[in-house]
Amino acid sequence: MAELGERERAAVSQMFQDAARPVHVRVVLPGGPGPGPKTGFRAAVAELAEMVPLISVTECSPAEAGAVVERTPAVALFDGEGNDLRVRFYGLPTGYEFSSFLAALADAAAPQSALQPETLRALQSLEQDVQIKVFSTPSCPYCPRAVRLGSQMALASPRVSTEAIDAAHFSALAGLYQVRGVPRTVFNRRLHLEGAVPEATFLQNVLAAAGA
Numbered sequence: 001m002a003e004l005g006e007r008e009r010a011a012v013s014q015m016f017q018d019a020a021r022p023v024h025v026r027v028v029l030p031g032g033p034g035p036g037p038k039t040g041f042r043a044a045v046a047e048l049a050e051m052v053p054l055i056s057v058t059e060c061s062p063a064e065a066g067a068v069v070e071r072t073p074a075v076a077l078f079d080g081e082g083n084d085l086r087v088r089f090y091g092l093p094t095g096y097e098f099s100s101f102l103a104a105l106a107d108a109a110a111p112q113s114a115l116q117p118e119t120l121r122a123l124q125s126l127e128q129d130v131q132i133k134v135f136s137t138p139s140c141p142y143c144p145r146a147v148r149l150g151s152q153m154a155l156a157s158p159r160v161s162t163e164a165i166d167a168a169h170f171s172a173l174a175g176l177y178q179v180r181g182v183p184r185t186v187f188n189r190r191l192h193l194e195g196a197v198p199e200a201t202f203l204q205n206v207l208a209a210a211g212a
Contacts, residue, residue, distance in 0.1 A: 003044040009051065015102060016052045019109035022080030025049070025057045027092070030072045032061035041092035048102075054080075054109055071170065075101065077108055086154045091166025095138025100147035100164055104155075107148070113156050119203050123157040128210040132162040133186040135179045145196040146183035153206060160206065 004012065025045060038046055042059070049057045062069070068076050068084070075089040085108055093101040107113070113120060132150040136143035150162035167174040167182055177186050185193040185202070187209035193202070 003040065004047050009047075012048060012051055012102065015106045016054075016109060018111060019052060019054050019106070020111040021109050022054045022056070023085075023105055023108045024078040024080065024082070025055065025105070026065065026068065026076045026078060027057065027059045028062060028065045028069050028072050028074045028076065029059060030062065032064070033059040041094060041098070044098065048105075052109075055105060071173075077104065079108070086158070086161035087151045088161075088163045089166075090163055091169035093138075093164075093166075096140055096144055097136055097138045097147075097164065097166065100136070100144040100151075103144060103148045104151040104164075107152055107155055113152060115152050115156055116199060119153075119199060120156055122203060122207060123153060123160065126157055126159040126207075126210050128159065130160050130206050130209045131188055132160065132206070133177065134162065134164050135167040135174055135177065135184045135186075136164060136182050137166065137168050140182045142196040143183040146185050146193075146202075149199060149202045150185065153203070159210070 027042065027045065045057050049055045062072050069088060071090055073092050075092065077085040077087040079085055087104050089101055132154070134147045134150045136147055147164045150164065154160045154162040165173060167179050177184070181194065183196060187205050191205050191209050193205055
């Protein structure tokens with residue numbers, strides 16, 4: 001049974017109409033792929049790969065993934081040559097989180113970044129690494145903006161990495177970072193933002209976390 005409805009398939013076709021770069025999706029499952037039919041996110045991403053030739057997907061166990069992810073289930077993005085794009089999803093994306101995942105894939109496959117030129121210049125000047133954690137939930141309509149800004153900035157700079165974390169699935173981690181509402185974005189474990197914010201505000205926190 002198809003997981004993507006007619007409306008979703010039409011949206012995917014539009015999102016990836018200008019795709020120019022291959023993207024590989026690695027899905028890391030606690031017990032590995034296992035037998036039986038794929039459902040939910042696994043089926044949806046398999047359909048997506050059938051629709052968009054530049055997207056490929058593999059499933060693996062934590063042991064096979066090595067140090068690529070810190071927890072499972074997880075999704076990691078790589079380019080066509082196997083280079084890490086530094087974009088992670090912890091918890092298999094559903095609901096609004098699936099739209100965040102699609103946006104990250106589309107941005108990774110796009111011929112150029114959608115970020116503002118001044119944002120790109122600032123990111124290219126970073127001298128310190130910045131790790132972004134965006135806590136979200138599948139039911140949050142405001143979370144995709146924060147998640148997308150994190151993935152866009154990771155795609156634009158080798159100094160930046162981002163994690164979109166399902167706060168409900170990883171409740172202990174959410175508690176550690178004092179998540180009381182979503183989206184909550186944490187930069188290098190010490191700075192944080194609440195809610196969806198403009199690109200310039202998000203960038204200011206990236207620069208502050210890098211000491212720029």
